[in-house]
Amino acid sequence: MDKRISNLEKKPYFDPKGFTKSSLKLFSSTLEGKMNLLNEKIAWHFRQADQAKLTE
Helix, strand or coil: CHHHHHHHHHCHHHCHHHHHHHHHHHHHHHHHHHHHHHHHHHHHHHHHHHHHHHHC
16 A cells, blocks of 8 residues: 555655546646637638628
């Protein structure tokens, strides 16, 4: 038991709760970034559609 505790102290990334927390933060920030990029692309397409209507 003491050996496992000392191993976790030396390598805290083996802690399941810490790993879950870090991975969820990373996942959340990645999704937020992709959502912002998608919203920018949608807005760009709407602007292009509006410009196409004006040139007709």
